[in-house]
Amino acid sequence: MTTLTNYRQATPLRVVTQTEAPAAIFTTEGLNVWYGDTHALKNIDLTIFENEVTAIIGPSGCGKSTYLKTLNRMVETNPAVRISGTAQFKDTDLLHATVERLRSEVGMVFQKPNPFPKSIYDNVAYGPKLHGIRKKAMLDEIVENSLKKAALWDEVKDRLSASAFGLSGGQQQRLCIARSLAIEPSVLLMDEPTSALDPVSTNKVEELIGELKKDVSIVIVTHNMQQAARISDRTAFFLHGEVVEYDRTEAIFQNPTSHLTDDYVNGRFG
Numbered sequence: 001m002t003t004l005t006n007y008r009q010a011t012p013l014r015v016v017t018q019t020e021a022p023a024a025i026f027t028t029e030g031l032n033v034w035y036g037d038t039h040a041l042k043n044i045d046l047t048i049f050e051n052e053v054t055a056i057i058g059p060s061g062c063g064k065s066t067y068l069k070t071l072n073r074m075v076e077t078n079p080a081v082r083i084s085g086t087a088q089f090k091d092t093d094l095l096h097a098t099v100e101r102l103r104s105e106v107g108m109v110f111q112k113p114n115p116f117p118k119s120i121y122d123n124v125a126y127g128p129k130l131h132g133i134r135k136k137a138m139l140d141e142i143v144e145n146s147l148k149k150a151a152l153w154d155e156v157k158d159r160l161s162a163s164a165f166g167l168s169g170g171q172q173q174r175l176c177i178a179r180s181l182a183i184e185p186s187v188l189l190m191d192e193p194t195s196a197l198d199p200v201s202t203n204k205v206e207e208l209i210g211e212l213k214k215d216v217s218i219v220i221v222t223h224n225m226q227q228a229a230r231i232s233d234r235t236a237f238f239l240h241g242e243v244v245e246y247d248r249t250e251a252i253f254q255n256p257t258s259h260l261t262d263d264y265v266n267g268r269f270g
């Protein structure tokens with residue numbers, strides 16, 4: 001039987017060469033995360049590149065969300081969590097940076113849309129206000145631009161003061177994306193952002209991701225293989241807390257090095 005361990009001994013990870021690689025936005029080296037006795041991430045060496053969409057795929061429990069939550073330091077809000085190794089965000093030591101600075105550059109969108117119990121306008125203005133922007137004209141402009149970038153403006157421009165809870169699930173998710181964009185992040189971390197949405201809303205969010213990557217680097221966790229293949233530039237396949245393979249998305253889906261990747265992307269397990 002081929003296990004992850006003996007596969008890795010036999011086959012080195014494909015390495016992204018310097019010439020083809022754009023600038024790094026996140027670099028993790030020997031990153032380990034434990035929840036108490038559960039070793040959730042094992043020696044993760046991964047470089048995430050700027051202005052690309054990076055998909056994280058793998059079966060349930062393999063550590064995808066933990067990886068994402070480590071990148072924005074949410075994971076350590078759990079007192080049982082222990083972390084070792086290094087993580088860089090641009091040229092900053094991510095694990096020791098101030099959380100406020102990090103969060104002002106790294107937005108997060110969750111699986112279930114989670115608008116605040118406020119108006120559509122106030123949801124988007126929330127972050128900029130927190131960062132000290134008070135002038136109404138400036139906030140108006142940020143709200144409009146963010147909603148336009150999130151492809152929601154036309155649907156809500158006439159009801160900005162209405163409750164965000166009156167929007168459909170797909171609209172609420174685009175509102176949450178607009179809320180993240182309002183702080184002009186350089187990265188958007190998305191944890192299964194379309195898993196609660198219908199196909200039409202999913203399509204809108206996917207198109208949006210393609211548009212956004214001009215300005216923002218995106219890391220997306222997804223269980224949907226077609227989605228990863230459609231929207232990402234690179235894909236990392238996680239299994240049992242390890243990275244089995246990381247490469248350009250076409251290679252992962254059409255010519256994977258590991259038969260474990262091949263089996264997973266072709267639905268033979270997971």
Ligand SMILES: Nc1ncnc2c1ncn2[C@@H]1O[C@H](COP(=O)(O)OP(=O)(O)OP(=O)(O)O)[C@@H](O)[C@H]1O
Pocket residue numbers: 035038040058059060061062063064065066067078
């Ligand atoms: N708060 C927690 N306390 C204890 N163990 C946790 C906690 N969160 C995650 N784990 C464990 O860490 C491992 C990785 O979980 P994680 O949620 O990162 O996986 P995942 O790949 O995102 O899964 P899914 O696809 O089901 O969301 C699993 O074994 C999980 O049970």
